[in-house]
Amino acid sequence: MIKEYSSIKNVSGPLLLVEGVSGAKYEELVEIYTGSGEKKRGRILEVNQDKALVQIFEGSTGIDVQNCRVRFLGKTLHIGVSTEMLGRVFDGLGRPKDEGPEIIPEAMRDVNGAPINPTARNYPDEFIQTGISSIDGINTLVRGQKLPIFSGSGLPHNRVAAQIVRQAKVLGKEEKFAVVFGAMGITFEEANYFIQDFTRSGALERVVLFLNLADDPAIERISTPRVAFTVAEYLAFEKHLHILVILSDMTNYAEALREISAARKEIPGRRGYPGYLYTDLASIYERSGRIKGKNGSITLIPILTMPEDDKTHPIPDLTGYITEGQIILSRGLYRKKVSPPVDVQQSLSRLKDKGIGKGKTREDHADLFNQLIACYARGKEAAELAVILGEAALSDRDKIYLKFAQVFEERYISQGEFEDRTIEQTLDLGWELLRMVPRTEMKRVRDEYLKRYYDQAPVDN
Secondary structure (H helix, E strand, O other), X not given: OOEEEOOEEEEEOOEEEEEOOOOOOOOEEEEEEOOXXXXXXXXXXXXXOOEEEEEEOOOOXXXXXHHOEEEEEEEEOEEEEOHHHOOOEEEOOOOEOOOOOOOOOOEEEEOOOOOOOHHHEEOOOOEEEOOOHHHHHHOOEEOOOEOOEEEOOOOOHHHHHHHHHHHOEEOOOOOXXXXXXXXXXXXXXXXXXXXXXXXXXXXXXXXXXXXXXXXXXXXXXXXXXXXXXXXXXXXXXXXXXXXXXXEEOHHHHHHHHHHHHHHOOOOEOHHHOEOOHHHHHHHHHOOOXXXXXXXXXXXXXXXXXXXXXXXXOHHHHHHHHHOOEEEEEOHHHHHOOOOOOEOOOOOEEOOHHHHOOOOOXXXXXXXXXXXXXXXXXXXXXXXHHHHHHOHHHOOHHHHHHHHHHHHHHHHHHOOOOOOOOOHHHHHHHHHHHHOOOOHHHOOOOOHHHHHHHHOOOOOOX
């Protein structure tokens, strides 16, 4: 039931306090009409007896306490969902942004969906090929997994995300695969890059793109990932698509959350972020996964820029607790013109063992990546020794590992932005690089795999 009030007490930033209300509910949608006739939207954040605290989506500019009316709509924020949303661009609240027609909804869904019940979850165990060797070969992405990308300001995380969107596929099955991309607080230049890149490559036809720009209200940023997940859930669990959700940048989301928390005068937690940051992030991340009896799935790659490249910052720290690993982009590798600059030593996919092996990638995959990481780590140690003692002081074996580490970064980690490597190409490249190291050093690979892949180099036609 719609109720209208003109008893606005005060305005503080994006928040509005209305008195004398009755029957108001948490998360209820609100419309605010200014004296000039402009309509703004908001939602109720808090109800205390006859007072309601309203969060305004478009910001409070132009609101005059004396001449404004507030309408309580008696419903929460819903979005109309449809398969027609594929190939379209929307703003952070799900309104068309590409000058296309309005979506005719097949269903209406509350954006405040619930996390997947743990007892209903199906364990992630199917390989997703991204075409990027440092992910597919070392930190494998598994369908239904939550695998964040930890980046830093100025690093090419957006380009990595765009490459994953273009190239991601499920192997061995003719299954429908789509991407829901939620961008929060990005610049117009970044938004234009995503739209043009997806359009040029043809990937846009299987992408639903939600764009919240840096000059859009921070309040809208709070709803963007929830709107994206609501669409993803419909496409995955009702239309049986396999959905890859990419959220960029979760740091901007957390900053918006901190801004709202400060306006509400809540007691701050670490570095001024609200104490419920962990719970709030979990309520988003845990909506991804696989459900027993459902053919569809949601795989999540949240991207966040670590302030000052600090892994212990609250946002990456708490994200690491909720998700199943992380892909870390290295500023040191980026300076060496390695792209994508994935730090394979610090990166980790906790579910990679479930998504690789015979029938999924190849039987030698696990042994191969263990040996590659061991040799690369030995090469990095040799590089540190060379800095201190000089390369001439290294043993012959250390020089071999030093050379291996350099070639590994140049040829395995680094690859073209439009280079889509199959998992076979990635694995064969790994064996090719291992042949730089004596066979006696292959201590992490079974002898049967050494005979099949190390000893028998492929013959070029």
